[in-house]
Amino acid sequence: MIKNVGIVGAGQMGCGIAQVAAMAGYKVHLYDIAPDRIEAGLATINGNMARQVSSGKLTEDERKKALTLIKGSSDLTDLSPADLVIEAATEDESIKRKIYVAVCPVLKPDAILATNTSSLSITRLASATDRPERFMGIHFMNPVPVMKLVELVRGIATEEGTFASARQFVTALDKTITVAEDFPAFIVNRILLPMINEAIYTLYEGVGTVDAIDTAMKLGANHPMGPLQLADFIGLDTCLSIMQVLHDGLADSKYRPCPLLVKYVEAGWLGRKSGRGFYDYRGETPVPTR
Numbered sequence: 090m091i092k093n094v095g096i097v098g099a100g101q102m103g104c105g106i107a108q109v110a111a112m113a114g115y116k117v118h119l120y121d122i123a124p125d126r127i128e129a130g131l132a133t134i135n136g137n138m139a140r141q142v143s144s145g146k147l148t149e150d151e152r153k154k155a156l157t158l159i160k161g162s163s164d165l166t167d168l169s170p171a172d173l174v175i176e177a178a179t180e181d182e183s184i185k186r187k188i189y190v191a192v193c194p195v196l197k198p199d200a201i202l203a204t205n206t207s208s209l210s211i212t213r214l215a216s217a218t219d220r221p222e223r224f225m226g227i228h229f230m231n232p233v234p235v236m237k238l239v240e241l242v243r244g245i246a247t248e249e250g251t252f253a254s255a256r257q258f259v260t261a262l263d264k265t266i267t268v269a270e271d272f273p274a275f276i277v278n279r280i281l282l283p284m285i286n287e288a289i290y291t292l293y294e295g296v297g298t299v300d301a302i303d304t305a306m307k308l309g310a311n312h313p314m315g316p317l318q319l320a321d322f323i324g325l326d327t328c329l330s331i332m333q334v335l336h337d338g339l340a341d342s343k344y345r346p347c348p349l350l351v352k353y354v355e356a357g358w359l360g361r362k363s364g365r366g367f368y369d370y371r372g373e374t375p376v377p378t379r
């Protein structure tokens with residue numbers, strides 16, 4: 090029975106997962122290596138809930154109750170009471186593997202460890218843990234409080250009890266589950282990221298400007314965000330990592346990351362989270378960078 094949830098990584102996804110878990114009544118501990126990340130994350134969660142109170146989706150009492158359920162620290166041992174830990178750190182296999190090596194000795198023997206990875210092999214990540222049978226992918230979508238879908242992904246060793254507990258947890262968050270097999274980038278990103286990468290090629294080849302491409306897809310295909318706006322929202326570092334996993338894992342040149350995407354990431358232009366990507370967010374309204 091899951092009661093205590095630990096989250097590793099207080100970025101946009103970790104904080105979103107913390108928010109929805111606390112709103113469903115789970116006790117949440119948010120861990121990040123950087124204490125300022127945790128502070129900023131808790132402030133974002135507070136702001137999101139305050140907005141929900143103003144729009145009448147949440148009462149002030151519910152907000153206060155949910156907030157008291159979330160604690161944060163940079164001390165890994167605070168994850169020891171967790172029945173389920175969801176790792177939502179940077180999309181980099183070596184970072185995730187190091188986290189598992191550090192976190193496993195702290196956890197209860199029967200605790201479940203899950204990853205929110207967008208693309209990496211669950212079976213390969215599981216091999217860096219001491220509990221492959223209690224390890225799986227629980228892949229939330231961004232923004233977590235708004236998006237209904239969660240992909241569940243089993244590794245080769247994932248036990249049925251682990252899967253059933255994850256299903257029960259995600260259902261309690263009022264999300265809809267889809268099951269994906271353990272192939273690079275699963276279902277959503279296998280389809281979405283090549284589209285985003287193609288939009289970046291469209292920009293790179295001068296077929297259209299940032300504004301033309303995003304307007305075309307918003308008004309011409311009824312997408313809520315243009316693909317370049319969405320890439321900035323996801324994070325260009327994450328988009329590049331997913332394309333690299335698709336390219337390496339499926340060995341097909343159609344997944345070649347666009348050189349312009351590589352250049353933006355090398356510049357540290359990671360999208361909204363760093364203040365600049367295909368748009369510049371440092372002013373009052375986002376301005377296209379091309």
Ligand SMILES: CC(=O)CC(=O)SCCNC(=O)CCNC(=O)[C@H](O)C(C)(C)COP(=O)(O)OP(=O)(O)OC[C@H]1O[C@@H](n2cnc3c(N)ncnc32)[C@H](O)[C@@H]1OP(=O)(O)O
Nearest residue numbers: 137140141144146207229230231232234235278313314323
């Ligand atoms: C990379 C991966 O591994 C997988 C992925 O996640 S891929 C990305 C998947 N996500 C998408 O494709 C998102 C596409 N975009 C959208 O659906 C919409 O633009 C959107 C839901 C993000 C915003 O919708 P919108 O109508 O333009 O904005 P807006 O009216 O301001 O917001 C709608 C609601 O969402 C909430 N919201 C918007 N952004 C939010 C955020 N970042 N965090 C929390 N809540 C947010 C708003 O507060 C608002 O809630 P209320 O109705 O309670 O006030």
Ligand SMILES: NC(=O)C1=CN([C@@H]2O[C@H](COP(=O)(O)OP(=O)(O)OC[C@H]3O[C@@H](n4cnc5c(N)ncnc54)[C@H](OP(=O)(O)O)[C@@H]3O)[C@@H](O)[C@H]2O)C=CC1
Nearest residue numbers: 098099100101102121122123177178179180206207231323
């Ligand atoms: N962005 C998206 O749309 C989606 C992302 N995901 C996945 O979720 C995960 C997180 O993505 P997202 O939240 O966007 O990324 P962010 O960059 O917003 O957050 C990642 C967080 O992990 C922290 N971190 C890095 N190394 C460690 C470590 N060793 N221990 C603890 N924390 C660490 C980072 O800190 P610092 O910045 O200080 O390095 C940062 O706070 C990734 O696996 C991503 O693929 C899944 C669905 C959607």
